[in-house]
Amino acid sequence: MKNVYLLVAISIISLSSFAQGANGGLSNLQGTQSNTLGQSMEALNSRGSWLPTVNRYSVDGTPLAFEEGNNKLVLVAKDGTKFNIPNGNYNAQTDQFVSVLSKDSVYVMNSLTIDYALLNNKKMKRFSGENGRARYYEVLASNSKDDMFILRNRVAKIKPGGINKMTQERTSNDRYYLVEDLYIKNGDVLEELKLKKKLISQLFKDKQVEVKKFIKDNDLNIKDETDFLKIFNYYATL
Structure with missing residues (x-):
């Protein structure tokens, strides 16, 4: 299966059916739970797009961390409001939650308004990690007494395809692969954990x-x- 997900800003025309009166942001759904993608996009002030796959070359596989299908994604906003996202997933390359709208299209959720997510009942929350960059980690266990968390980090990387040294032509496509590591957050320190x-x-x-x-x-x-x-x-x- 070949998928390349292009994550870009959605056009005003594409959003018009969803974003009527979106200026209110989260206040529009204060204290409620949204069950439609349209409401969720509006309340989360989300920006994304769907586009046919167009690229200079193909990448086999997918940057999505979970198998495509009926994944249950619930995004919890910073005010506690919950939003059900259909066909939800996590892009482990761009560190974004998405809704898979079609074979070659995704809608990107706005991370700035999300406190944490529940993806197939796995809690995922942002922590400042290596080089001070924040990223979503799955919370496996926690000890609030010592401000300690055991986390799983998922990163999608690309393995370069083959190239004919004589002609410089590609002999095989690049391929996504998923790397999973354990991390520990102990106070303000977050580092990889070896058992x-x-x-x-x-x-x-x-x-x-x-x-x-x-x-x-x-x-x-x-x-x-x-x-x-x-x-x-x-x-x-x-």
Whole structure:
């Protein structure tokens, strides 16, 4: 399947059926839940477009993090208002939530008005990461007591296709691939997380005895992501 998603500003004509009286922004739907894409676009002051795919070359695959289909996307605005977005997805290349309108078209949601999102019940929220740049991360676990979060980062990258060295012509298309990594946000510091045994002394140093007993009693392996999250959630209760 070949998809290239061009994310550009939508024309006034394309939006006219949705954006009548959009100046009110979020105030138009204060305290309500929107169930239509039109209302959501208006309330979120969203800007996007649908366009046929046109590019100088093709990229195989997709930058979308989740399989296309009936994904359940709920965007929660900063005032708490919820908006149901049909055919929702997350573009892991541009770091934007989108609604897939057709095979070659997407509508881009305005990130500035979004507090967090629930995509297939996975909470995704923006955190300032490497180089101070904010990006959406899936929240896997949290410990509010210590202001600590375990996060998943998804980034879509492009693997260059083949090129004939003699003719400089392409022999294969570029291809999207998805990279997923664990991160930890500890106070103001956000960094990549590697699951190693030394985390017991690094993250749980004030409760090492209890944590080690929990690991032994439940036959857990801190190097396994599922087990690590169980350990972290247990630690958060101490």
